[in-house]
Amino acid sequence: GENVEQHPSTLSVQEGDSAVIKCTYSDSASNYFPWYKQELGKRPQLIIDIRSNVGEKKDQRIAVTLNKTAKHFSLHITETQPEDSAVYFCAATSTGANNLFFGTGTRLTVIP
């Protein structure tokens, strides 16, 4: 089955700096890669996703890149703000899979 590894487990950045979270996956059949954000005490919510037919997707200060050959994808947050502080989960799945396979999460702290 699919195995998703996520790094780093914790990340602290100064407000205004960029943050990068990286994930690798093992199953070459995976073709959908969402990212979820979980603020303290709240439910995880989808913030961005990418499909395997594109290499990059951007939504305001958030971008995701995908390297299918190397089987890794990354979340980039620019101009970080305190409200970006949360736990971020990457995930991978394929069209025929019944489940999303999650990484272990990254706790991002943005220091004002």
Place this chain on the structure above:
Amino acid sequence: DGGITQSPKYLFRKEGQNVTLSCEQNLNHDAMYWYRQDPGQGLRLIYYSQIVNDFQKGDIAEGYSVSREKKESFPLTVTSAQKNPTAFYLCASRYRLAGVGELFFGEGSRLTVL
């Protein structure tokens, strides 16, 4: 207002007792899931269901049971056989089981076994 509702939010139980966590959705989603969240371990799948009266074990199903008698409801029972039940439990749903699509989560239930 569409969404997923989990209850209770906090639950305390003594060792050896079974507890049932409720999950209801009004999104008309076919697929429903239960995840367990522990610090540093991400989201681990307990059970999932594609349709009424059908459900499948996930990666850590031992000590848990579920039912899916209605499309909207997917309750999880944490049995006394679960060796380490203290955790945060998340219910989720998606339009359909297979393929791509956003997973919608409930707000979670935190179970503490004393």
